[in-house]
Amino acid sequence: MMSDILGIARTQVLEEGRGLDAAQVLRCLELPRDRLSDLLGLAHEVRMKWCGPEVEVEGIVSLKTGGCPEDCHFCSQSGQFSSPVRAAWLDIPSLVQAARETAQTGATEFCIVAAVRGPDRRLMDQVREGVKAIQEAVDINVACSLGMLTQAQVDELAGMGVHRYNHNLETARSHFEKVVTTHTWQERWDTCLMVREAGMELCCGGIVGMGESLEQRAEFAGQLGELEPDEVPLNFLNPRPGTPFASLPLLEGSEALTTIAAFRLALPRTILRYAGGRELTLGDLGTRDGMLGGINAIIVGNYLTTLGRTAAKDLDLLVDLKMPIKALSDTL
Template sequence: MSLASIFSHAAENRPLTAAEVRALLDVGPEQLPEMLSLARELARLAFGRTVSLCAIVNAKSGSCPEDCAFCAQSAHGRADAPCYALVDLEKVVEAARQARAAGARRFSVVLSGTRPNPGEFAILVDMVRAISALGLAADTSPGILDREELAALQEAGLSGYHHNLETARSFFPQICTTHAYDEDVAAVAAARDLGLYVCSGGIFGLGETWEQRAEFLLELRALGVDSVPVNFLNPIPGTPLEHRPVLDPSDARKILALARFILPRAAIRVCGGRPRVFGNKVLPVLSSGASGLMIGDYLTTPGADPARDLREVAAAGLEPG
């Protein structure tokens, strides 16, 4: 089966067959440049020359009761992550202003924890209202919410709900044991049903197989997500995955291309782990099918310099949008 025929199915946004997915997984070093080039063309067909830039503020950090094995914020690990309660509204608004000045169009308030308590939720509603008033798309990543909570945030101006499934259903029990995969799926489905912009992806390089990478991406496709944040493991000392190797850049590029083929119309955003895998280069990311970047710092690790990212985007002949 030729990559060109798989490309033509993906370009029409048709779900790939199992044989087509298998053929993509079997791509070796000789065929990889062709796969990357076709993935880049799929991104161009869907998004033109536009690169979507987003930024986050870690509004509540650490002490999380969940046991996600990659995460420095889990209370189950020994990682030395910042630990603080929900910050003031003013601090979030100032971070949103700075992100807007740096070129971000979307801005997300991220909270550690399974879900916000009622007091935190009320403050989050105010934060969403204030970010929206700045002219930014107001997003949040607050953990697992139900339909009523999502509707209340939508009423306050919420544009997007971010909640990662993290990895494949079949691999999830090796990564997190404190809640069920279906709780995450239900929250994402509720947001989608309300018409919110749904951003849901996860993290690669945790020890999952290539088949599980495809399984994960197919689950996101079935959920109809708008945006897929792709994180690459940055093994943090004190987490259970501290000794895992960082992904090889060519594997990371193949993951991005695979995501683009399976979800040809979704925004594929490269987020955490980018500097660990690619250094400060942006071109390898944007020439592998990605259509967006998180700029600025990540939750617990520093990001690349936003001004440098913008220069690299321009040098690639692309523009923020």
């Protein structure tokens, strides 16, 4: 019946291409578990119609690890917590080698990440050197994730030829102050807007399972829909020792899959990427289910401070599902 949220979504999202709003996303998140297969099936239909079967593959590497002054409660790279990650810098030859190895998997995107509030002059100079070296040596798009930016820094990164900038909102605005206290949700939002206006692609997502309510999870999906990023990485909390969220429970696999499908229905044309925590939350079978429930991009290999699945395992899954890797020419 049309009052059913999946019936509404079939018309609004699948047929008309209009994403669900926050209230509608909440209705999806509240569906009973025996409707999960129907929800995943519809999300897959939406993905195939509005995005196609191709999967975008990305690798990431940390240029500066640890020692961050911010207090993001999920992050082991904060210098404020007793987590075992310590500050370290990666040299440019190692950065280029990581980009080369990423390209060899078939990936089209390589993201340089730094654990900072925002980049200082030293970091911007290293990024410039690294981007130039990668562009000269490897046929791959270069993305960056360097924290909050000024307008001048946004313009400088765009001038370097940075293809995409990642800056996650992390969670709903109403939940943010329980996750971070050293900067505001609005500061993150403002950086995202500057990135979009400068012509770089915007990658903006967050982490599910940080104590937010279903209402706040739906709120977050609605806020991402308003922002309209090119890519949304979906992470699931992997509680790290020494952080304030170390004792939070892992999200149940069925809840994670429901979230994936609901976010696809909110963002029908967006690159929806598997990111951190999926290995613990979903395992092999759940990872497959997510690829058939709205996901159309993955990070291969390890993350910044946690281990991921092997690249070969993910690439074999794509072959098995008959999902081709998006070619570099299709991302330009």
